[in-house]
Amino acid sequence: MSGKSRAVLIGTSTYSDAGLPDIPQVGPGLTELSRVFTELGLVESATTVLDEPSIGALGRGLTQAMAGADDLLLVYYIGHGLVGRAHDLYLGMHDSEPGSPEFGSLSYNALRDRVLDSPATIKVVILDCCFSGRAFGTAMSAPVDELVIDGTYVLTSAPPNRVSLVLPDEPHTAFTGRLLRLLDGGIPGAGEYVTIDDVYRHLLVTMRGEGLPLPQKRSGSTADRLRIRNRATMDTADDLRDRVAAVVVRARDTTWASVVDDLADLHSRQIRLLHGEHPDVLRTFASLLFARAAAGDPAKSGELLRELILTQGAVVGFDHPDLLRTVFYTAICLGESDNGTEAIARLRTLAPMQRSYLGYEHEDTCRTQHALARYLARTGEYVEASALLEELGAIRERTLDPASPTLAVTRRDIDVVGRAVRGG
Structure with missing residues (x-):
């Protein structure tokens, strides 16, 4: 005007x-x-x-x-x-x-x-x-x-x-x-x-x-x-979904803490366009809580993620990739809140579900296996952690680009845990 x-x-x-x-x-x-x-x-x-x-x-x-x-x-x-x-x-x-x-x-x-x-x-x-x-x-x-x-x-x-x-x-x-x-x-x-x-x-x-x-x-x-x-x-559901996915990719390439504001804005836009229990809104909320955990409040985010699991499961089903990813986020929040035992238990339950529904080579499955190996190593379970990492390394050698940072991190963890197994 x-x-x-x-x-x-x-x-x-x-x-x-x-x-x-x-x-x-x-x-x-x-x-x-x-x-x-x-x-x-x-x-x-x-x-x-x-x-x-x-x-x-x-x-x-x-x-x-x-x-x-x-x-x-x-x-x-x-x-x-x-x-x-x-x-x-x-x-x-x-x-x-x-x-x-x-x-x-x-x-x-x-x-x-x-x-x-x-x-x-x-x-x-x-x-x-x-x-x-x-x-x-x-x-x-x-x-x-x-x-x-x-x-x-x-x-x-x-x-x-x-x-x-x-x-x-x-x-x-x-x-x-x-x-x-x-x-x-x-x-x-x-x-x-x-x-x-x-x-x-x-x-x-x-x-x-x-x-x-x-x-x-x-x-x-x-x-x-x-x-x-x-x-x-101005905003469409497809556009917002794509933008959230791009922010999540950026978070994995940089840091989750750096994308809190972006995810909060996109989450608000989705709520206004869709409704509070739309699958897209719930998916973004899970990522937002995970980002907030990375920014310094894993315990609070973990509590909210546990509540979200029930809501999300009722909407999309408890075998849906979105729900399985929320379970993964919850386990990481537990692990980063000095509750490694519960984190390991959740990851042990999650891993076979992801293998069954997503496949062994799906990146979500691989992330769960990697996290489980890391928490096992933290508790001194080096032999099991090493076996999981060796298996994971073989998968990522087949599926990722040789220059992938994710592959480089996997190789580094294999080396570190392998030396611990050997006593060196």
């Missing part, structure tokens, strides 16, 4: 009235919205106003945050929505009273007037408004028909006669969470840019498919043509 663009993200997560349940998902939602709006280049800056207790201070903060927006102004609210006696909408604040929202709540009409004062060419207002608690979540409501501002795009989380939910065990409200997932994942095949109306239509399909309340929208002028970068053309 050629001019200045601003986002103002408002939310209330805690309430003094027992009739308005706290919404802990509000803060994380605002944080993620700030990230995605700026990452996609939709706005140049985002101001977050969370749990502001004073309406006066909130008004002054909004005025300051909106200043300078001459291209796009985006205002987003997450919290309880309250309906006054005249059926007008109030946005919940900490001291809002459900029976008297006129006191202690932000009038939507006041917010609308403040937005109308902005010189921004395009104005977008998004309301994710909650009202009261329910057995399976927090009920949310927001009337739509009176919210329209001329020349703006207004999007709400539910129609006036329905509620939308904060679902159990989800990190965000149902509406905001699915909007974030859509923006982070993008719309495949839609080109480099999509419009805000494209986003609305896909969000509508998603929420209808999940049996959730349907979002509503109203637009004036050409605001519905607002362009948003399509994340699907």
